[in-house]
Amino acid sequence: IEDVEVSLTMNNSPMSNLVTETDGTYSFFSLPEFTTYEVRPSLNADPLNGVSTYDIVLIQKHLLGIAPLTSPYKLIAADINSSTNISAIDMVELRRLILGIYQEFPNNKSWRFVDDSFEFADVNDPWPFSESARFDPLNGNQVETDFTGVKIGDINGTVLANSLLGGTPRGDLEDLRFEIEDQNFEANEEVRV
Numbered sequence: 001i002e003d004v005e006v007s008l009t010m011n012n013s014p015m016s017n018l019v020t021e022t023d024g025t026y027s028f029f030s031l032p033e034f035t036t037y038e039v040r041p042s043l044n045a046d047p048l049n050g051v052s053t054y055d056i057v058l059i060q061k062h063l064l065g066i067a068p069l070t071s072p073y074k075l076i077a078a079d080i081n082s083s084t085n086i087s088a089i090d091m092v093e094l095r096r097l098i099l100g101i102y103q104e105f106p107n108n109k110s111w112r113f114v115d116d117s118f119e120f121a122d123v124n125d126p127w128p129f130s131e132s133a134r135f136d137p138l139n140g141n142q143v144e145t146d147f148t149g150v151k152i153g154d155i156n157g158t159v160l161a162n163s164l165l166g167g168t169p170r171g172d173l174e175d176l177r178f179e180i181e182d183q184n185f186e187a188n189e190e191v192r193v
Contacts, residue, residue: 001111001149002162004043011036022162024149033138040132041147043111047097047104050151050159056098058155059091069155072126073114076150082108084127094153105152113147 004020008028020026020041031037059078061067063086069075080090080097082105096102104110118130133145151159185191 001043003045004041004111004113004149006039006041009038009040012038024162031138033140035138036134036136037138038132038134039145041113041149042109043113043149044104044109045111047102047110047153049110050154050157051094051098052156052158053095053098055153055155056091056094059086059094062086063088063091070124072120072123072129073148073150074155075124075126076112076114076129077152077155079127080105080108080153097153108152110152112150112152114150116146116148 001024002020002022004024004026006018006020006026007014008016008018008031010031015037016028018026018028028039055078058067058069062069062078069078069086075086078086078090080093083089093102093105093107097105113131115130115133117133120126120129133147149161151161180193183191
């Protein structure tokens, strides 16, 4: 995921912030060893990315027991109001975002990040989960510290996580124009475009 702000604290004091590359990578260099560090990603941008009314339908099916969400990441994505459970309020909040009543989630960020080394005690009840990686102490090079990004509201996984994936942002109010070859037709004749 690109443009994620990654903060680094040393002994609970802010030390450094950086932004991930297009491919989601980040690196902190020349850190003294045998010191406590915490890495925490954060992104609160483009809340409509990957969100559609179909996501509301998936939350509704989960609540009705028709098609329960079985992934802890989908459950986190469905928790629109960050209440640590899924309810009809989450559907209402997501609908308000889609309709433009909200410009962002009032009680949540548009992205949440789960430390990849975190093990869910119950995949059907993923709360609380770890949103940071802690090194106590840092002992040598830490080659990979990965996180799984969860786009809030995107239950079906249609988010565009970086510019390498292409696409256009949702919510633009520009006209959609089609160009077709000129055709001649008679009044009341059906024409397919």
